[in-house]
Amino acid sequence: MSKEKIISSLDNLIFACLVIYSLTFITNINTKFLFFAFYICILKLFFIKPKINLSTKHIHFIILFITCLFISLISNNLLQLDNITEYKSDVLNPLIGLIIFFIYKITYKKFLILLSTFSISLSINALIILYHSYLGEVGRPVGLCDFHYMFLAGVNLLIIPFILTYSLNNTTYYNKLHWLFRFTIFINIPALIFENTRIVWLAFCIIFPLVIFLGIKNKFKAFLIICCIAIYSFGIFQMSPQSTNRLESITNNNYENQPNYERLLMWQSASNMFIDHPIFGVGYGNYYTNYISEYRSPLAREYQRHPHNTFLEKLSEAGILGGISYLLLILYFIFNSVKTFIKNKNPINLSYLACILAYSIGCLTDCLYSSYNLKELTYIFYLFTGIYLILNSYIKQEHKYE
Secondary structure, eight states, rough: OOOOHHHHHHHHHHHHHHHHHHHHHHHHTHHHHHHHHHHHHHHTTEEEEEEEEOOHHHHHHHHHHHHHHHHHHHHSSSSSSHHHHHIIIIIIGGHHHHHHHHHOOOOOHHHHHHHHHHHHHHHHHHHHHHHHHHHTOOOOOOOTTOSOOOHHHHHHHHHHHHHHHHHHHOOSTTTTHHHHHHHHHHHHHHHHHTTTTTHHHHHHHHHHHHHHHHHHHHHHHHHHHHHHHHHHHHHHHOHHHHHHHHHHHHTTTTSSSHHHHHHHHHHHHHHHHHHHHHTTEEEEEOHHHIIIIIIIOOTTTOOOSOOOHHHHHHHHHHHHHHHHHHHHHHHHHHHHHHHHHHHHHHHHHHHHHHHEEEEEEEHTTOOOOOOOTHHHHHHHHHHHHHHHHHHHHEEEEEEOOH
């Protein structure tokens, strides 16, 4: 078999792993197939000599961020094994979602196939959530998701913007594909409401009108669609007293409203950690230990492992180095996506802009990026970032056969 056929077969295997991952990512199988794709990429290096050309600073800001966290790690923990393991698991391992696209070049057609399989997964999960809600189950339903409900919230923030954008676009490779995306949005709106995650509601109150307004040339039609979605959502809220109560509690910061008041106390504790350890923080992975032993407020009623704000998490654990490097990373990603969309108003650029904005909003009230217990979200974030970079030719590959 020639090297060209071997490489083609390996590329097909990589894409197959990505498809299986997109169909199983909310189950306990989770990142296994993403790792399989990465290992096949490593195997591919035995047959090619890649030359990578970067015309973006995304990678620079990611390297700066992970370096600052590592400096905090070695400055406070003296290379303790548990903290190193946590750093590798939360910060380094998710990078495979991005590294894959330095070796494997995904085409626009294959991206649409991948997005459709993500869409199928979310549709099935939404149907299960709706069924459980129909049976009268209350709380924070997650359907097939084997993880914390905030994992599903983060997944929605990352993927729904892509699906929404492409549901407005009927000029894809497959004429009927946008109907799948529209169906996914239609059934996920009530599922998102019944999941009762308020930051997701707030994020999509901004993102949905933004995407629809920017994605549809006929602004009157865009206005009508926004109104229809608002009426549809309002009707769903009326069917769920629990969701209505959650919505009404968003602005209530009284002590009796535990979720809001508890967050204020956690933010205060994280801020105090930073004030006492401004340069390197308390050390990567040391937030909970310090929170319990010294910084937990006497008024607190919960024992949370993180401060429910990604910026404050990095600031408290890694000091000014971690906080500033995180801010620079997010701001550059947003700035670049805005600049790219203005230059080329296509669906991939709009969807990634909406994705990074929604994800950033979610990070305001939880720790969703390179964070304890939700590191799987970082894999997805890097995966879609890699797709965005390669489809915009920010990553260019030149492969020479060995």
